[in-house]
Amino acid sequence: VPRRGEGTTALTAAAIAELVGGTLEGDGAALAAHVAPLDRAGPGALTVFGSSRYRQWYAVTQASVVLVDPALAAHPGRPRARVLVERPQDALVDLLAHFAPVEPRPMGIHPTAIVAADVTIGSGVTIEAFAVVQSDVALAEGVWVGAHSVIGSQVRIGRDTRVHDHVSIGPRVEIGERCVIHPGSRIGREGFGFVERGGKAVRIPHLGRCVLEDGVEIGPNCTIDRGSIDDTVIGAGSKLDAMVHVAHNVRIGRACMLAAQVGIAGSSRLEDGCVLGGQVGLAGHLTIGAGAKLGAKAGVFGDVPAGETWSGYPARPHREFLRAQAAMFKLPQLLRTLEEQDAQGKTRRKESR
């Protein structure tokens, strides 16, 4: 039976076994009130033993409840209770929500927030301190706007989307339902577009919008520019980590994952389900096919076919890159061998004269 303690749930070993469908061993009344990694789990902790690499920690653990891979059941260890369960890491992830402290949500509009008279506000909307919501904005049911965020004119935000603190949303941005925008991100600014006129760089007006479809998550301190003529679009369910830059007119498909510090230059397209490692850079006007994977720090200057894994700088198919890298590090020895052969050849030719 779940019990509340310090704002989080405590669970007995018996309840945990039932929740994950595992087999209980030891004290079913053992109570887990928080979660910790195996090497730091003390009394009151729930933890996991999922790899024999960590058996020395399991041997001495003081944890109250340990989720144990059945394949590791023979390793010695005496937690107060253990629950044998396949893929114990996954089981732990599913249990985490029970232990997560609920972040308190202030209701309504804070008196210091500045909200234009013509803003449409659904039920259950939160607008925190010092937020600024400009003219003709529509915030659907359950939207949560964090402290200090600025929502530009004519922006639309779908239900249950959370905009954290210090976010800038430019004019005419459209954001779907259940999105999350982390602190400090800048969504819908005019992009980096200039033309030369009379020897000077002159700004191209940016008439396009920035559109985030349902379930999109944007990490902290990202910059997502709006389009010049076309829109910038991030497809449903796509997740961006911290400090990702998406330039004007870029189109990202559905369910893409972009790790931190990725940069995508103007007008490039990612089809659905692409996965980009950290610090990947894409040149402009490229197409990355559906389900393609780009290794961390890849510098991509050409199209990538669907389903392929590329890496390197400039990026190539991952295996080709690994082979070339391996060969490169044999090269100094090869050069030495060839020079020696050349020298011996010359000597031999001299001798044979």
Add this chain to the structure above:
Amino acid sequence: VPRRGEGTTALTAAAIAELVGGTLEGDGAALAAHVAPLDRAGPGALTVFGSSRYRQWYAVTQASVVLVDPALAAHPGRPRARVLVERPQDALVDLLAHFAPVEPRPMGIHPTAIVAADVTIGSGVTIEAFAVVQSDVALAEGVWVGAHSVIGSQVRIGRDTRVHDHVSIGPRVEIGERCVIHPGSRIGREGFGFVERGGKAVRIPHLGRCVLEDGVEIGPNCTIDRGSIDDTVIGAGSKLDAMVHVAHNVRIGRACMLAAQVGIAGSSRLEDGCVLGGQVGLAGHLTIGAGAKLGAKAGVFGDVPAGETWSGYPARPHREFLRAQAAMFKLPQLLRTLEEQDAQGKTRRKESR
């Protein structure tokens, strides 16, 4: 004759032909109220047909007005009106300003802004909600300070410069006329300078300033440090994209273009007219000659002569880099061939004994 509609201008095909100096064909009264790319341009749209790659879109377009390259005039397509004009993309760019919605500018100082008593404020200055302007600042005519921005003491900002929202301007920064600072940028913070004293890293005081000359543009979420002894300077007309980092004592010349996520380490110099691709990194104390170009993601560890194009990591002249890369990807095959020759050679030598 231009007509106003929903805050933007609508233009007839005849007016467009006149504005761009092109040849009108079809219905001169066809009205364009917005701009769209060819594949998404419907009735009421102005669009462009500038490459035969897009002829299938042109064939079926419902756009009201299409700017068409005369070289492509023979391709089939029946927009309501078309305007034949050389370099139609450029013509479109010049027309965009007619369709750009004017961002409403609140006038005066918002009552929630905090402005020190000794601040000098020119005519037509805007200071938005929750901005903080500290002691002894001077804001020239037409300066626009966005919501939540913090302007440090003794800062000078030239006429018609716009500082967007959530910007931090450190003490004693000097900003010229007609500059734009996008949201979330941090200008004039003390740089990353430490000395070791007694085994600890101790901060070096930063006495220098950060100076942005006229017409500089700084993208969102950039960090431009002030100098330690010397100043950090960004020359007139230079444009920086999002998340660019400029360390202390760096000097950037006039009319340079720096793409997103570039990083420049301390005391490096860019002469006039340099162009840096996205994610380029420069080590400290380098000189990049006038007009040099650095390819995206280049890692530069040495000086680059004026006018040259370099790329790679570590960066080399671009052609040399391309040749070496091409050779590298032939290397695995070469190694295999040499190993086979070696093996055959040994066999032959054995046989000949």
Add this chain to the structure above:
Amino acid sequence: VPRRGEGTTALTAAAIAELVGGTLEGDGAALAAHVAPLDRAGPGALTVFGSSRYRQWYAVTQASVVLVDPALAAHPGRPRARVLVERPQDALVDLLAHFAPVEPRPMGIHPTAIVAADVTIGSGVTIEAFAVVQSDVALAEGVWVGAHSVIGSQVRIGRDTRVHDHVSIGPRVEIGERCVIHPGSRIGREGFGFVERGGKAVRIPHLGRCVLEDGVEIGPNCTIDRGSIDDTVIGAGSKLDAMVHVAHNVRIGRACMLAAQVGIAGSSRLEDGCVLGGQVGLAGHLTIGAGAKLGAKAGVFGDVPAGETWSGYPARPHREFLRAQAAMFKLPQLLRTLEEQDAQGKTRRKESR
């Protein structure tokens, strides 16, 4: 005897000689009121002559006081006074504090700040305009919270720590004494962790904390995520430059230095005293041994032993990387030679038939 002028100290050459333990030559009453690099140092300036590369500037300097390396004493030059001192650059650094303008610190809590009723506030705490301090926070003696910063619930901040403006501190973050957080950094947000459930990416709750030990400095616009199960920890005295990303569960040891735009993926560990150049990227779950150095822009995909210097992408020991790079740029010539030999060989074999 030091004298105050315009909020900074002016020092005579005699006082400077005494402070740095150097030998005075020339006018001991010459007064230095500011510091400048040798090529821009005019009357009233203190500057340094530490390398013969700059002798042409020394020859014509108008500076009032120059710190001169005794080894360069013979070079011609006539400043009003000079002070001969070993390692004059270090001596200058130690003098800088005398010339640094003191940034004015407002005392107490600004009336616009929003501070929850149950916040614990030590003596001498500053909370600037529009800051938000949420429930159950503890701010020790001398803490300085900048304008617009948001301090989440249950955060603890140690004495004399400065949080600059526009910073977001997430819930339950622990910050030690004498730390500095520069503007726009996001500390303690939930990290980028998702599991697939029913074909969708579902967030993993982040129960861990983010802990900054004493004397940590975080540059502007950084993102430091909190842990999922474990904590994210940055060890005492470590310094991070601008736009550094530290993912969930990362542990950084003591006295590490991370240059700008570094990114560290989840669960990686840096032992004490590591030095990372700009734009370095680390994959997840790695261990970087104590005192290891990673060259700028290195892409690290494996563990690095203590004390070693690695660079490249993928990173290798620095010397191996340099040798391989050098060989790579000889490769095009090598391939040509081998092809010619091959062609000659074929010709010879043909001839010998």
